[in-house]
Amino acid sequence: MKRSIFSPVLFFLFALSANSQSVNYGLSLGANLTSIKGNGLNNSYYAGFIAGVFARKELNEKWNVQPEIIFNYANSKKTDNFLSYYNYNGYANADAQIRLNYLSVPILFGYNLNKHFTINAGPQYSFLVYDDEDLVIASKAVAFKRNDFGVVAGFQLRVENIRFFANYVFGLLNVNNIDDRYKWYNRQVTAGMNFNIF
Numbered sequence: 795m796k797r798s799i800f801s802p803v804l805f806f807l808f809a810l811s812a813n814s815q816s817v818n819y820g821l822s823l824g825a826n827l828t829s830i831k832g833n834g835l836n837n838s839y840y841a842g843f844i845a846g847v848f849a850r851k852e853l854n855e856k857w858n859v860q861p862e863i864i865f866n867y868a869n870s871k872k873t874d875n876f877l878s879y880y881n882y883n884g885y886a887n888a889d890a891q892i893r894l895n896y897l898s899v900p901i902l903f904g905y906n907l908n909k910h911f912t913i914n915a916g917p918q919y920s921f922l923v924y925d926d927e928d929l930v931i932a933s934k935a936v937a938f939k940r941n942d943f944g945v946v947a948g949f950q951l952r953v954e955n956i957r958f959f960a961n962y963v964f965g966l967l968n969v970n971n972i973d974d975r976y977k978w979y980n981r982q983v984t985a986g987m988n989f990n991i992f
Contacts, residue, residue: 816852821845824959824986828868828894832970832978834879835892840869844898844984858904858912866896866920868982872929880972885931893926894938900946900961912950918963919943920980930972939971942980955990 827839846864853859870892877884900918907913920942929937948961965980 818850818990819992820848820850820988820990822848822862822864822986822988824984826866826868826985827983828870829981830870830892830969830978831981833976834873834876834884835978836871836873838871839981839983840871842867842869844986846898848988850904850988856906858906860902860904860914862898862900862902864898864900866898866982868894868896868980870894876929879976880929883931883935883972885928888928891926892929894922895924896920896942897923900963902946904950910952912952912957913948914950914959914961915945915947917943918946937970937972938978939967939969941967942969943967944980948984950988957988958986959988960985 822844824844826842826844828842829837829839831837844864844866846862848860848862850858850860871890872888872892876888877886898918898920900916902914902916904912904914922938922940922942925936925938927937942965944963944965944967946961946963948959950957950959961984963980963982963984965982967979968977969980970976970978
């Protein structure tokens, strides 16, 4: 599964390297605010963090493309009335806190407004590598689906070789793995810095 996730991204990175004079590689660090919208979950935004790597290729003076591989630590909470929705298979003594670790792969297409500001948009695939929750009675049951897909939009501010960014991620897939009656969708705000390494 992990190999199938990374193979397209690695192929894309190698393709970018074919013209390495216009490609920058670096690190991404930042914070996130995550809300999982849906019945049984608190729809407020909770803080987490992101860290990863990126490659940015300048296509011309105005356009660039930036694929990334990001570790995405997200937090959420269940509501007090969780069992009113999942009374058959919900765990009565479940911890309210939910911790989710994703590997997220956004591919951002950027348009340079000027030498400092860039607007970005593109798709993002996320794979749930670890979850810390006990919402379901069944042993080893996972309340969240492994795969998620969404769209990203935001902007970057360039200062020397550092770019400050802010993005909004709109999840499109239902990530509720408990049953089909209610749908859960990821919403996330991220902000941080991209550092060029070479």
